Amino acid sequence: MASPYRLALHWHRRDLRILDNTALHHAAAGAEAVVPVYLLSNWRKEHLWTGEKRQAFLCRCLKSLGANLETIGGRLVIRCGRAATELEKLAKETGADAIFYNRDPDPFGGAAEKEVEAMALRLGIACYGHDDVALHTPEEILTQDGKPYRVYTPYSKNWLSQEKPQPLPKPRSLNTPPGISSLPLPDNAHWGWAESEADLIEAGERAAHQRLKTALASRLGNYGETRDFPAVPGTSRLSQDLRFGLLSPRTIYAKSAAALGETLSTPARSGIEKYIKELAWREFYLAILWHFPNVLEEEFNPDWRGLGWAEPDGKFEAWKQGLTGFPIVDAGMRELLATGFMHNRVRMISAMFLTKDLHIDWRLGEHHFMQHLLDGEIASNNGGWQWSAGTGADAAPYFRIQNPWTQAKRYDPDGTYMKRWLPELAKVPVDALFAPPKDGHPLAPGYPLPCVDHATERDRTLAIFKKHRQR
Numbered sequence: 504m505a506s507p508y509r510l511a512l513h514w515h516r517r518d519l520r521i522l523d524n525t526a527l528h529h530a531a532a533g534a535e536a537v538v539p540v541y542l543l544s545n546w547r548k549e550h551l552w553t554g555e556k557r558q559a560f561l562c563r564c565l566k567s568l569g570a571n572l573e574t575i576g577g578r579l580v581i582r583c584g585r586a587a588t589e590l591e592k593l594a595k596e597t598g599a600d601a602i603f604y605n606r607d608p609d610p611f612g613g614a615a616e617k618e619v620e621a622m623a624l625r626l627g628i629a630c631y632g633h634d635d636v637a638l639h640t641p642e643e644i645l646t647q648d649g650k651p652y653r654v655y656t657p658y659s660k661n662w663l664s665q666e667k668p669q670p671l672p673k674p675r676s677l678n679t680p681p682g683i684s685s686l687p688l689p690d691n692a693h694w695g696w697a698e699s700e701a702d703l704i705e706a707g708e709r710a711a712h713q714r715l716k717t718a719l720a721s722r723l724g725n726y727g728e729t730r731d732f733p734a735v736p737g738t739s740r741l742s743q744d745l746r747f748g749l750l751s752p753r754t755i756y757a758k759s760a761a762a763l764g765e766t767l768s769t770p771a772r773s774g775i776e777k778y779i780k781e782l783a784w785r786e787f788y789l790a791i792l793w794h795f796p797n798v799l800e801e802e803f804n805p806d807w808r809g810l811g812w813a814e815p816d817g818k819f820e821a822w823k824q825g826l827t828g829f830p831i832v833d834a835g836m837r838e839l840l841a842t843g844f845m846h847n848r849v850r851m852i853s854a855m856f857l858t859k860d861l862h863i864d865w866r867l868g869e870h871h872f873m874q875h876l877l878d879g880e881i882a883s884n885n886g887g888w889q890w891s892a893g894t895g896a897d898a899a900p901y902f903r904i905q906n907p908w909t910q911a912k913r914y915d916p917d918g919t920y921m922k923r924w925l926p927e928l929a930k931v932p933v934d935a936l937f938a939p940p941k942d943g944h945p946l947a948p949g950y951p952l953p954c955v956d957h958a959t960e961r962d963r964t965l966a967i968f969k970k971h972r973q974r
């Protein structure tokens with residue numbers, strides 16, 4: 504059958520892969536030739552929502568995407584600037600009669616899509632947005648009254664009960680025509696930054712598939728027991744792959760479900776089931792941001808809007824650098840600086856420490872994480888921060904304040920994780936990592952004393968929240 508379109512643009516966004524890519528699949532099936540294009544942003548130097556590590560990872564993913572596209576007769580075209588303007592130029596240059604893209608569910612992505620749709624209408628060319636970022640769109644998982652869920656458990660029950668979309672086959676040849684001009688593959692200099700010196704996880708689609716394989720072969724069966732222990736490689740490590748679309752959620756789900764079907768042991772089955780429920784957390788937060796975009800500005804729970812947060816001071820800087828004197832918090836913050844990743848349990852401890860021990864506004868922590876995390880995802884990050892601050896959808900109640908000392912003892916009982924990221928504490932007896940130093944001396948030369956007393960700050964937080972409630 505003849506393809507309906509002569510030449511289609513495929514606008515790569517957070518889908519830096521060729522396998523199981525909805526819009527690319529439809530572009531390849533629907534057009535004689537496809538021009539895959541990635542549009543670089545054109546801000547310089549400062550950005551509240553990203554940083555050197557994530558941009559460096561993006562550059563490496565683009566390099567890998569370019570090579571992968573060549574294996575199916577494609578050639579990645581790189582341009583820079585506003586989506587509607589650049590796609591219009593490229594459509595005119597190439598005579599494209601269609602544009603395909605995968606929708607980005609965050610408000611910024613949605614705004615760019617509206618402009619692109621309007622431009623395509625004006626030029627009289629077809630424009631197709633596909634759902635690809637999640638297994639279910641926010642509109643698919645609603646209460647019986649057709650309203651968005653505000654609580655995770657009923658959301659996840661509904662999410663789990665719905666049939667899941669299947670992975671799509673690899674596209675046939677893309678036949679990208681020669682001679683279309685492209686910027687070179689970028690590096691961090693494009694944004695006016697130095698190359699990242701951090702120890703980043705391997706980028707690209709192939710590395711992501713390898714991680715999925717490892718997770719299925721040796722991690723997810725024990726996920727229920729190991730996922731909370733940061734010293735153990737017990738989680739999938741796929742969050743940056745979902746963030747950049749190196750893997751599709753369909754592929755992850757289908758392979759996890761297949762592993763579940765082949766697994767007989769009850770603990771291993773419950774590990775995989777637990778893992779699948781984590782994918783639902785991701786989609787819960789995507790849905791919260793979709794239905795309640797105001798969470799980017801204010802507390803999800805109106806009860807806590809206008810809380811009096813402390814002015815950021817030297818303690819905020821100490822938190823960012825991993826120098827608070829609380830080893831579990833500092834280890835997490837140093838892991839973040841060194842690798843662009845932090846284990847989920849430690850993200851919770853460190854976020855709760857900033858908001859409940861230092862009384863600093865969760866929005867400042869949210870930005871810091873976005874500037875350092877490879878997996879920095881607006882929806883999940885906002886959800887995680889508002890959960891920890893006690894202000895979010897289905898958040899930890901404000902009075903349930905984790906004690907960083909007891910959390911350290913519970914989740915890093917032999918101190919392996921803390922000593923890994925705080926080499927100055929390598930020789931400190933492990934019990935000393937679970938309580939403030941009694942003799943008033945630092946744990947090691949150069950390592951600070953705890954910057955606050957947890958019990959005092961806990962009481963202060965309770966008083967602040969109670970007073971706010973009684974206004």
Ligand SMILES: Cc1cc2nc3c(=O)[nH]c(=O)nc-3n(C[C@H](O)[C@H](O)[C@H](O)COP(=O)(O)OP(=O)(O)OC[C@H]3O[C@@H](n4cnc5c(N)ncnc54)[C@H](O)[C@@H]3O)c2cc1C
Pocket residue numbers: 730738739740741742743745746778781782784785786788845846847848850851854872876878879880881883884885886887888891
């Ligand atoms: C303060 C805070 C900030 C966070 N910021 C982000 C962020 O920017 N991007 C991000 O992807 N995750 C974020 N998370 C959630 C979680 O920490 C990471 O998804 C997880 O650590 C990634 O490691 P993994 O892939 O090995 O996870 P696994 O334990 O293997 O989980 C599997 C997948 O489920 C999803 N997931 C797991 N837990 C959560 C959760 N609590 N919320 C949403 N999705 C989840 C992720 O996509 C993850 O890859 C944040 C959590 C907190 C407490």
